[in-house]
């Protein structure tokens with residue numbers, strides 16, 4: 001059974017894979033736990049076949065890191081269940097956050113193979129936080145991206161997030177609906193998310209209300225007598241013959257006593273039905289009443305319904321959003337890119353693979369968004385060493401990471417550094433935006449992206465290029481490692 005007593009002393013610090021703590025133990029015993037290292041989070045392919053992703057998760061990462069200390073019950077648990085010496089348990093007991101974290105801002109558009117979070121500091125601490133950081137970024141970035149795709153499909157219509165009941169448990173519902181809001185949704189049905197994050201809460205009613213009263217007239221009337229804003233669910237029995245006429249009857253009877261906002265349809269052929277419902281509402285004089293629709297919707301169904309001329313004004317979206325139905329994982333990874341050597345100098349680090357896409361790019365980096373001055377649109381992202389600074393360059397040579405002959409020279413541009421300091425040696429230094437500002441920031445970032453990268457089907461590949469220095473040191477390091485392996489075997 002779940003141990004409530006321990007729960008009171010619980011935190012997310014053990015929300016990590018055992019192998020991270022096992023590696024910490026090895027580093028500790030071998031005297032290298034405080035050696036400085038840099039790890040970077042990135043993913044390898046845009047999710048959903050999309051042309052971009054929307055970064056989310058930073059707020060939860062900040063909460064997690066600010067609370068990063070081992071409680072007594074954590075230490076007791078490790079002592080009882082693992083074979084660690086007492087000196088290591090003492091080391092964990094005294095562990096204080098010393099990490100320097102740089103990150104993209106929430107609502108920023110991000111792309112495959114660029115660092116989106118960078119964690120620098122004592123090797124053991126960097127290792128400890130890997131799992132939770134990936135857990136948070138993978139989920140929230142995936143969902144904010146799904147939300148942005150849905151937003152691009154609905155255009156200026158309203159979108160409500162209805163997914164809590166279908167989410168992968170409570171945390172996913174909560175942080176998922178926050179990601180929805182960042183990506184472009186207008187409201188959530190989750191009241192706790194509204195309380196915690198200030199997202200507008202909104203909703204209609206369920207079939208149960210109609211079933212509880214036994215008929216639509218009494219149910220709608222009762223609801224109207226107890227609420228000012230009314231959206232009636234009209235598909236319990238027969239939308240066109242019964243639901244909508246009854247909603248109209250109640251709206252007329254109640255007059256100014258209610259705001260008759262509209263009706264919700266939740267089944268059937270939504271294109272056909274919504275057109276009929278629109279006519280019924282218009283004929284009854286309720287031209288401003290809106291048609292809400294729900295039922296397993298996603299960006300594909302929405303695009304198709306719009307093509308069919310469906311008369312839907314507000315979209316309620318649950319299951320297929322909150323579960324990221326068509327792609328349940330982003331696949332972001334956390335890779336060591338630089339580590340101090342015995343002389344205290346930084347050394348690039350690389351993971352080699354026979355699969356070209358899995359070869360990481362070594363070195364501590366900065367991501368620069370290259371923005372054309374004449375139209376404020378993005379030319380691409382330029383990944384450079386953190387010591388390089390293109391802000392005063394007159395011209396920038398940008399070339400494809402694999403196909404270097406695909407290249408261009410950009411002039412008259414502004415270069416914006418995207419990784420911002422969030423913690424410096426354990427101290428929180430950021431000034432975050434409000435959630436509403438983050439949502440606005442995301443919309444503004446989407447405006448700066450050419451439509452060719454934003455279309456949901458077969459978008460163009462956005463340029464994510466390496467600086468000459470980074471590119472050359474990557475090739476040199478690959479060759480150096482391969483030569484070493486050839487000469488010495490795998491030792």
Ligand SMILES: Nc1ncnc2c1ncn2[C@@H]1O[C@H](COP(=O)(O)OP(=O)(O)OP(=O)(O)O)[C@@H](O)[C@H]1O
Nearest residue numbers: 266267268269270271272295296297301304305308
């Ligand atoms: N005109 C349409 N074009 C394309 N897809 C539609 C159209 N109308 C509805 N859909 C979608 O088709 C699917 C229909 O699912 P389903 O057959 O389960 O619904 P239903 O039988 O009408 O309702 P219920 O939820 O009561 O079973 C839903 O995902 C819905 O969003």
Ligand SMILES: O=P(O)(O)OC[C@H]1O[C@H](OP(=O)(O)OP(=O)(O)O)[C@H](O)[C@@H]1O
Nearest residue numbers: 162266294295296297316317318319320
């Ligand atoms: O379809 P989603 O995108 O997940 O949106 C949320 C669904 O939740 C409610 O249905 P409910 O859970 O009562 O069951 P239902 O599917 O039988 O209507 C609501 O009527 C929506 O259909």
Ligand SMILES: O=C(O)c1cccnc1
Nearest residue numbers: 162189202203204205316
């Ligand atoms: O308010 C609604 O209409 C609603 C809320 C959650 C799930 N489905 C619908």
